[in-house]
Amino acid sequence: MLKLIRTLAILMLLCFASFPKATEAASLYEHQNTTVSATQTVEDVVVIGGDASIAGTVTNTVVIVGGDVRVRSSAHIKGAVVIIGGDLILEDGADVTNDVVNVSFDSATVNSLVLGSGLMIGYGAVKLAASLLMLILPVLIVLIGKRKADAFLDRYRHTPRGKLFAAGFFTGLMLAAVSVLLLLSIVGIPFILLVVLLALAALSIGLTIVSQTLGDQIRGTADKPEWMRAGAGAIMIVSAMNVPFVGGCLFLALLTYSLGIAMSWTVSKLRRR
Structure with missing residues (x-):
């Protein structure tokens, strides 16, 4: 009986070893540079304070805050791509089937945010007074x-x-x-x-x-x-x-x-x- 169990365990390990490249994950939430390889399939990718390189499949959303994202030619992104404070590098052949939103923090954007915040605060102060x-x-x-x-x-x-x-x-x-x-x-x-x-x-x-x-x-x-x-x-x-x-x-x-x-x-x- 023990020999049978040991034999089955070895066969299972050999089966997993024969397919080492395909990786499934629910989502990736990182605070560093992140890579989704060409053989990976994940639901969401959220990276804060780092860059992302996506060559695999993302079934939902990609959100990058404070970093750049490179979408490789082999990538398949079925949801939206949102970049805040970074750049998007899209290689030829990449499959992005939803919207791409890129919010850059250049001087014009910062000035607009400061002006909008000041107006909101001023309106609130006047309303309170x-x-x-x-x-x-x-x-x-x-x-x-x-x-x-x-x-x-x-x-x-x-x-x-x-x-x-x-x-x-x-x-x-x-x-x-x-x-x-x-x-x-x-x-x-x-x-x-x-x-x-x-x-x-x-x-x-x-x-x-x-x-x-x-x-x-x-x-x-x-x-x-x-x-x-x-x-x-x-x-x-x-x-x-x-x-x-x-x-x-x-x-x-x-x-x-x-x-x-x-x-x-x-x-x-x-x-x-």
């Missing part, structure tokens, strides 16, 4: 204004919203037309800044009214100070404004409503005079 400002402004207006703010807020909280939105819509169109005319001359730029400041002032008032109205609808805030109710409403508004697309629509609606309040207040003052 605007969110904090929208949280603080309603609370400050209610605290500082006291009785005058209360009378003003109560007056426009009970004004028909449709009327205010209509007035704000036409006011926005008028301000946009005036701004376009002012842009045609350099002298008009300071006036555009003044228009923007007035719109921001109107927006802060409209934000305070909406925040306090929403704060009154929250359970458990009936016995709270007005500034706390305004802060709770502002949190709801800012949270909704940070939702993509919904936030933009909400901001335009709030701006239109605020401009309507500003126009209504201006008309009432002119009538009194």
Whole structure:
């Protein structure tokens, strides 16, 4: 029995020795120079910080980061080839049946990445600052204004919203037309800044009214100070404004409503005079 087992083992070793060249591997993940010989078949090749020489078969993807890749004439790559920070050397006869993506880190690419990163960081910083400002402004207006703010807020909280939105819509169109005319001359730029400041002032008032109205609808805030109710409403508004697309629509609606309040207040003052 032992002799039979030993004989079978020797035969198996001889069989493997007679086919030493064909190699199967699931994937190759290396941090050094890597070679896939002509007799190898692998699923994926991922090399970081080294070069790759592929002469065999890759059934999926080849990814090279920080190195070059040479695809030999005997190579068969059935997936995509992605090179980041390196070069592709493709010999005649090589079979690459999918896309080749080569991202080089030259000066133009680096400058683009730096510029894009800076814009993203700057946009995030501006968005964060605007969110904090929208949280603080309603609370400050209610605290500082006291009785005058209360009378003003109560007056426009009970004004028909449709009327205010209509007035704000036409006011926005008028301000946009005036701004376009002012842009045609350099002298008009300071006036555009003044228009923007007035719109921001109107927006802060409209934000305070909406925040306090929403704060009154929250359970458990009936016995709270007005500034706390305004802060709770502002949190709801800012949270909704940070939702993509919904936030933009909400901001335009709030701006239109605020401009309507500003126009209504201006008309009432002119009538009194």
